[in-house]
Amino acid sequence: MSSIQFLATADQLKQAQQARLKIRQGYDQPTAGLATGLTQVNMICVPEDWAWDFLLYAQRNPQSCPVLDVIEAGQYHTQLGEGIDIRTDFPKYHIWEHGQKTAEVTDISNIWQQQLKLVTFLIGCSFSFEADLMAAGIEVRHIADQKNVPMYLTNIACRSAGKISGQLVVSMRPMKAHQVPQAVQITAKVPKVHGAPVHIGSPHLLGIQDIYCPDFGDAPRILDDEIAVFWACGVTPQAAVMQSKIPFAISHAPGHMLITDIPDRTWSI
Amino acid sequence: MSSIQFLATADQLKQAQQARLKIRQGYDQPTAGLATGLTQVNMICVPEDWAWDFLLYAQRNPQSCPVLDVIEAGQYHTQLGEGIDIRTDFPKYHIWEHGQKTAEVTDISNIWQQQLKLVTFLIGCSFSFEADLMAAGIEVRHIADQKNVPMYLTNIACRSAGKISGQLVVSMRPMKAHQVPQAVQITAKVPKVHGAPVHIGSPHLLGIQDIYCPDFGDAPRILDDEIAVFWACGVTPQAAVMQSKIPFAISHAPGHMLITDIPDRTWSI
Known part of the structure; x- marks a missing residue:
């Protein structure tokens, strides 16, 4: 704590x-x-x-x-x-x-x-930082749409330990380009609930083939002028x-x- | 990391x-x-x-x-x-x-x-935050005096785990009252190297009977107008x-x- x-x-x-x-x-x-x-x-x-x-x-x-x-x-x-x-x-x-x-x-x-x-x-x-994102005027899409957050299995390997290995899972929130720096600042302050994003934009670099087909959760709605922002996700143990x-x-x-x-x-x- | x-x-x-x-x-x-x-x-x-x-x-x-x-x-x-x-x-x-x-x-x-x-x-x-303290104009006494940092066994019990229990060990740095808020702000930002102080002033409330007789390290030099500031210390496992x-x-x-x-x-x- x-x-x-x-x-x-x-x-x-x-x-x-x-x-x-x-x-x-x-x-x-x-x-x-x-x-x-x-x-x-x-x-x-x-x-x-x-x-x-x-x-x-x-x-x-x-x-x-x-x-x-x-x-x-x-x-x-x-x-x-x-x-x-x-x-x-x-x-x-x-x-x-x-x-x-x-x-x-x-x-x-x-x-x-x-x-x-x-x-x-x-x-x-x-979810612990979503209220702060909203307080800063950033719409958290899956809450606005009453959906589950979209989550994706990535091509990034976690550090293994003994018999356990696995890929990083990320959650995704779309937002406007000018909101991204605020989202980074807000979430960087809470490392115990995943902290700053691990990736911004370019889902294919994470090995995500179709952003509209998440591995877990619901398909997102992303507006034309929005960028996908990815955070490390607590579903990562399930991938392991x-x-x-x-x-x-x-x-x-x-x-x-x-x-x-x-x-x-x-x-x- | x-x-x-x-x-x-x-x-x-x-x-x-x-x-x-x-x-x-x-x-x-x-x-x-x-x-x-x-x-x-x-x-x-x-x-x-x-x-x-x-x-x-x-x-x-x-x-x-x-x-x-x-x-x-x-x-x-x-x-x-x-x-x-x-x-x-x-x-x-x-x-x-x-x-x-x-x-x-x-x-x-x-x-x-x-x-x-x-x-x-x-x-x-x-030690990881001492350069930043000095950069903010706070003298780190044990470095200035070329001594070991003073460390104390406290009366604060850590949360036990299985067969392991023990008291918190703290390190101490004396400083002027007006420097204490700066020291708190600087060190709060680095939770993986002990973060913010756990206690400021009143060593007796930590169970420290004589601030000049540390349990580990060297006796400190404390000026009349200085306050003792205590941080959680990585010697705590030795107490355990x-x-x-x-x-x-x-x-x-x-x-x-x-x-x-x-x-x-x-x-x-």
Whole structure:
């Protein structure tokens, strides 16, 4: 956590609790724009004997995998929020076996009991800087359009760690050319939620063949005078799960995040 | 690493190599002020079966234990610098057995061969922001006096991880009251090398009984109109080694750091 630990207001905490309750009761949609001002996080759960390699992978790729909390084997509470149960409080989960996605579910309580003890990593999310982008007059298109953020598998290899390797995944937000410098400045200040963009313009240089066919999330709407701006994305661990063929893993579904009690501005340097 | 990876100049690289060579040949003094502009790092080596707990401890205490590199079991090179050998390139090492310091040496090559494979953590150091403090007109007293920086064990508990727990260690720099806000602003921008101070004034509130008797490093000289400013310190892992009674560990001697090839400003947000 940053050296400044802002406290959420009573109103914010109530919003977060209500959002988590709604999700626990079955809401299964993307979470961008929900409980504005509070940190949303990505998740990846791996077997205990893969946890060291994964923590090392995250340490070596901090821009895509900024670890906000590690939940020890078999446990499911986090200090990021009162009463959070990571088995029920994400809208949607993906189950992974040997690198293949084998199921999409809205609750992992049953699976949790059957599995060997899993270690859970909660990872920062670029949703944390979207309110600031909007406050600076930059339209966040997927929020305006009520869609999921578009995400792409790139040709950029992350630094591997032990048995884990994979490509960088990026999220994309289109904007006007004159807004790009502001977007860089705003997001550079929050390294624990992916920080500055990794790439601006030229999707083909990232190995993205069709910007309108994202690998995760919804197709974007991009205006003629807009430039695609790319940020490192917390779905990167899922690409590592696929490429490294981890025997078993659970992740959130991209864009379907956990809402915590931690104000976004906690991450600002 | 930050998203901006500055390259060292040819001159800086030469300075770093010369400093490491001098140290490899026996120079055993504190390193503050050497090879200005290049990152110096703390070290802690632990047995493989303590490495997960330690990496988790660092993740949970990022202000005192910002991990800049992890060197896997038995290895001794780091991507932080061409040709670095962590067994010879620190001026002085401490050997720890069951939490007790049992030896002080200037080379660990022999010990390295005898021991079970050790995992090495290289951790950011507040020396990285001292050039910027001086550039802002703030005298860094221990550099001016050619002493080692004073460091203190505090009464602040770090967040524990598995078998590892310990108190926060801080470094101290005295300065005029009007310089304190500048020092906070300058150092807040470099979270990977300890970031903003953790405490300003009132050493007794940190459990420091006599500011002139540091637990590590040299006694400071503090002028009448000066305030003690405290930063989280990369000696914190050594306090954890002591308190957790790790069966075997190797650390650098406080203030006797490894000089890398990475420019300090790489860590600036």
